[in-house]
Amino acid sequence: MLVKTFGSAVYGIEAITITVEVNIASGTKYYIVGLPDVAVKESYVRIESALKNCGFRMPRQQVVVNMAPADIKKEGSSYDLTIATGILAASGQIEPENMDKYIIMGELSLDGSLQPIKGALPIAIQARKDGFKGFILPKQNAREAAIVNDLEVYGVENIKEVAGFFNGDVTISPEVVNTREEFYNSLSNYDSDFSEVKGQENIKRALEIAAAGGHNVILIGPPGAGKTMLARRLPSILPPLSLYESLETTKIHSVAGKLAAADALVTIRPFRSPHHTISDVALVGGGGNPQPGEISLAHNGVLFLDELPEFKRSALEVMRQPLEERRITISRAKFTVDYPSSFMLVASMNPCPCGYYNHPEKECICPPGMVQKYLSKISGPLLDRIDLHVEVTPVNFSELSSDRAAEKSELIRERVMKAREIQVERFDKRTDLHSNAQMSPQMVRDLCKIDAAGQALLKRAMEKLGLSARAYDRILKVSRTIADLAGSEGIKLEHLAEAIHFRSLDREGWAG
Numbered sequence: 315m316l317v318k319t320f321g322s323a324v325y326g327i328e329a330i331t332i333t334v335e336v337n338i339a340s341g342t343k344y345y346i347v348g349l350p351d352v353a354v355k356e357s358y359v360r361i362e363s364a365l366k367n368c369g370f371r372m373p374r375q376q377v378v379v380n381m382a383p384a385d386i387k388k389e390g391s392s393y394d395l396t397i398a399t400g401i402l403a404a405s406g407q408i409e410p411e412n413m414d415k416y417i418i419m420g421e422l423s424l425d426g427s428l429q430p431i432k433g434a435l436p437i438a439i440q441a442r443k444d445g446f447k448g449f450i451l452p453k454q455n456a457r458e459a460a461i462v463n464d465l466e467v468y469g470v471e472n473i474k475e476v477a478g479f480f481n482g483d484v485t486i487s488p489e490v491v492n493t494r495e496e497f498y499n500s501l502s503n504y505d506s507d508f509s510e511v512k513g514q515e516n517i518k519r520a521l522e523i524a525a526a527g528g529h530n531v532i533l534i535g536p537p538g539a540g541k542t543m544l545a546r547r548l549p550s551i552l553p554p555l556s557l558y559e560s561l562e563t564t565k566i567h568s569v570a571g572k573l574a575a576a577d578a579l580v581t582i583r584p585f586r587s588p589h590h591t592i593s594d595v596a597l598v599g600g601g602g603n604p605q606p607g608e609i610s611l612a613h614n615g616v617l618f619l620d621e622l623p624e625f626k627r628s629a630l631e632v633m634r635q636p637l638e639e640r641r642i643t644i645s646r647a648k649f650t651v652d653y654p655s656s657f658m659l660v661a662s663m664n665p666c667p668c669g670y671y672n673h674p675e676k677e678c679i680c681p682p683g684m685v686q687k688y689l690s691k692i693s694g695p696l697l698d699r700i701d702l703h704v705e706v707t708p709v710n711f712s713e714l715s716s717d718r719a720a721e722k723s724e725l726i727r728e729r730v731m732k733a734r735e736i737q738v739e740r741f742d743k744r745t746d747l748h749s750n751a752q753m754s755p756q757m758v759r760d761l762c763k764i765d766a767a768g769q770a771l772l773k774r775a776m777e778k779l780g781l782s783a784r785a786y787d788r789i790l791k792v793s794r795t796i797a798d799l800a801g802s803e804g805i806k807l808e809h810l811a812e813a814i815h816f817r818s819l820d821r822e823g824w825a826g
Contacts, residue, residue, distance in 0.1 A: 318335050320417050326569075327436055327562075327653065351389045354393055377401060395421070402477060425472075428453070436569065463493065466488040468486045525548060526799050530751070536665070536706075555580075567611065689819070704816060736801075753794075779817075
């Protein structure tokens with residue numbers, strides 16, 4: 315008897331419906347065809363044990379399983395339930411009548427229980443597009459898939475429930491998630507707040523500018539100055555995610571298997587902080603079975619690289635293209651996948667190996683030339699993509715012990731959102747631009763015009779401080795953002811002066 319069930323394959327952050335054909339005929343062997351990988355081929359052992367332990371029988375006849383389209387590689391263990399359901403239907407143990415209306419996915423344990431799968435959200439989205447009535451999957455993934463409207467999502471715990479569902483013996487209530495309510499109730503639920511930071515007003519201002527214009531930023535300062543603490547609070551002042559951004563971010567985390575069972579949506583901006591020993595592939599994505607890397611998991615959020623010079627140079631260099639294009643393309647011999655990677659880069663570093671170069675109280679013990687050698691670990695092209703260089707100094711005791719209440723993240727976010735609204739109007743005719751940081755050199759010339767006094771100030775600054783040529787456009791971009799925060803149509807002298815202040819690493823002689 316021939317029966318068709320339906321599963322799905324995830325490529326990048328999109329899914330493709332897979333038809334699983336099961337035919338039982340006279341014979342003794344088990345065949346599985348259609349480019350299955352080792353995990354799919356091993357499903358026979360898991361399925362046989364699961365069926366026996368749940369009171370079903372494994373047919374002692376020839377079983378042929380075809381996974382179509384046959385030219386697409388099928389990977390992973392999530393096809394176990396799809397194949398097992400087909401075998402039960404083809405052997406007459408369950409009714410196949412309504413099976414073609416559902417996508418069925420899940421990994422089987424030997425006792426018949428189900429393990430969670432990756433990519434439930436993109437699979438559910440594709441199932442709705444293809445006109446399926448419902449999606450049957452492990453209970454742990456049910457909330458994640460249920461945010462897709464007009465699709466019945468059934469979370470099940472074992473294969474007996476699936477068999478009972480198709481036989482009409484078991485009633486399973488579909489999982490219901492109010493997507494908009496879930497989204498708006500959890501919006502901006504951050505654990506940390508800028509009000510918890512004592513002092514460091516200059517650094518808070520720099521991060522406000524970075525958030526307002528989507529600028530990349532590097533924090534330079536001695537150990538214990540608060541670089542990491544400040545960076546971790548940056549997402550709390552970024553504009554809240556839109557529903558579209560939330561869905562897009564959730565798809566990436568779903569594909570990577572990073573969503574908890576209780577989560578339906580990623581409702582706050584991601585903050586990813588990989589260790590400096592991370593490999594190139596783990597950072598940007600890839601592998602034999604391509605998975606999103608840290609830069610994609612930070613999509614619509616913040617990627618924090620602590621101790622930037624300690625990262626492998628090759629890992630940092632592969633980030634250059636994604637920083638510009640805001641997506642990463644991973645190519646293999648037979649296919650290519652794209653992952654979005656539009657993130658704010660926040661890096662931190664000590665000014666030297668000992669950490670105390672330019673410290674107001676402690677003396678640097680590094681030998682001559684060591685500071686320059688340490689900074690040279692960061693390539694010029696990468697540094698060129700960082701708009702703000704911020705020197706972080708230690709907080710003195712009087713500020714630490716002060717009872718004065720600091721400004722809350724909520725108030726800073728309101729100013730950031732007003733500046734972003736100005737930028738949305740400015741770039742309303744461009745679908746690929748959303749913030750000042752994304753402006754091309756030509757757009758900088760058109761939109762960041764300064765008067766004669768501003769030109770004179772910028773010229774003096776570049777000559778006196780020895781600023782490099784690459785600093786010119788960066789200063790104009792940042793000054794445009796500062797003007798937006800101030801609600802000013804034009805760039806004034808004070809806006810330029812503040813932007814010049816945030817180009818520490820470009821100053822001639824800064825590293826001795």
